[in-house]
Amino acid sequence: MDTPDVGIPEQLASRLSMPEQHAYLRGRFSRRKVLAGAFAAAGTVGGAALLGGSAGGTGGPHDGAPSAYRTSAAPAAPVRVAGSLVAPFGRHLAFGADPRTQMRISWQVPFAVTSPYVRVGSKPWELGEKVAAEVRDLHTPALSKKLPKVEQYYLHAALDGLRPGTTYYYGVGHDGFDPASPERLGTVGTFRTAPERAEKFVFTAFGDQGVSYHALANDQLILGQDPSFHLHAGDICYADTTGHGKESDTYDARVWDTFLAQTECVAKSVPWMVTTGNHDMEAWYSPNGYGGQSARWSLPGNGFDPKGVPGVYSFRYGNVGVVALDANDVSYEIPANRGYSEGRQTAWLDRRLRALRADASVDFLVVFFHHCAYSTSTHASDGGVRDAWLPLFTEHQVDLVINGHNHVYERTDAIKGGEVGKPVPVGASTDPTRDGIVYVTAGGAGKDLYGFGPGVEDSYEGNVHDRESIATFRWTKSRAADPDTVEWSRVRYTGFSFLAVEVTSGAHPRLSVSALAENGERVDHFEVVRGT
Helix, strand or coil, rough: CCCCCCCCHHHHHHCCCHHHHHHHHHHHHHHHCCCCCCHCCCCHHHHHHHHHCCCCCCCCCCCCCHHHHHHHHCCCCCCCCHHCCCCCCEEEEEECCCCCEEEEEEEEEEEEEEEEEEEECCCEECCCCCEECEEEEEEEECCCCCCCCCEEEEEEEEECCCCCEEEEEEEEECCEEEEHHHHHHHEEEEECCCCCCCCCCCEEECCCCCCCHHHHHHHHHHHHCEEEEEEEECCCCCCCCCCCCCCCCCCCCHHHHHHHHHHHCCCCCCEEECCCHHCCCCCCCCCCCCHHHHHHHHCCCCCCCCCCCCCCCEEECCCCEEEECCCCCCCCCCCHHHCCCCCCHHHHHHHHHHHHHHHCCCCCCEEEEECCCCCCCCCCEEHHHHHHHHHHHHHCCCEEEECCCCEEEEEECCCCCCCHHHHCCCEECCCCCCCEEEEECCCCCCCCCCCCCCCCCCEECCCCCCCEEEEEECCCCCCCEEEEEEEEEEEEEECEEEEEEEEEECCCCEEEEEEEECCCCCEEEEECCCCC
16 A cells, blocks of 8 residues: 555554554644644534534443544534435444343434434334434544545434334434335334343354455345344454554545445344454544544443443343453554553453353353454464453353454364364364363455465365364564464365354253355354353
């Protein structure tokens, strides 16, 4: 990629942390009068003034974008278009902290609108009263001569007090666009809350999607699994194409609009639960690079820092506790945000895993984040992730870890104490209380694929090529690639794919994990059964 024309000089970007990049960009554009006063106004609620609607959120502390990260001081008045001509798009759902009773509905509009809202009902033709939506406007200056300035309008409504295990219909609108009117019924969406008691369900997962035909194909296959929710393990849309934590000032904010439009076919009915990857750090918006994420997503507000880190949270669905983490905080490979939580995320992880494991209704713990704990592909394994979190995964008997980052499918044997606790070939079963933890890299969601090392062939269902060992490496704290020879790489597939996990409860609960290729064929499956 070319060096930015008006952003951070390459010689500076190579050594600036994310907060330093943020300060540099704000100072530079302020001096150029591009956004005069933007920093001073960053703490104001921009939605009411900019869109002319209510900016009052109805959810918890994280259901609104942190005010310090909003970029509400746009250099020009917004374009005004009659509300009847403005169609909402990019709908995406997310759970609140309690999926049984809470749902967050988010969407976009291309122009400023007045009084945005959502209607919800038990039938598509009987939508209820208007629930006011919160406005989170986002201004991105022309960070390069190749990119225009961009104004984006993200809308969010928090629904609380819902009935467990219930299907709801909803429509999003604003003055001039009423989803309850007969001519708008085609815009009505639907969702289902989590059940009160554990029952069989499916969830899906991947990382590293971006915008492409392959991404869309994966989305259509995911929809066919009828999942209760979807986990996206970072590197969401690739507005920042480099992902080095060095030149994140070059990202194209418009790619987010394209991604959300692409994803809407699934995310309008399936809660799309994201966490952050290295390509999701965007320095202009906030010191930690997540201000844009806070504007675009409404996620459970129960992480270590509900006001500033959207990708760290947890929720319980049925008999599964799910924990989302931000691996940028501990990564040795890409250190732009390393240590920003000052250990608070890891301390929160310890407390959260302990509480979930003590909950008698929780059988399984699933953790997902971006950087790989164990992989032999291009980025290999991140020693920072291992040093910070693996002892906690072991202590609290995590059952499944899902990563992205490497654009392949790769799955380990059960790992215990850094070694193979039990070989887990295709179709096998493993018990994490005895054997250790299986780590899955599911990074083949749609972005350009990687491969494995020279002479290392794929090995998957119907095409098994087991190897005694593979030469690879792991990243060290000094950002050196430490060579390693490992025996834990069990399944490898260099194709577009995603995970589908069927969860059962009862006397013999289990996770039945499958990896499905872009053509629908299964390339891996195994089971996690506790206490066998």
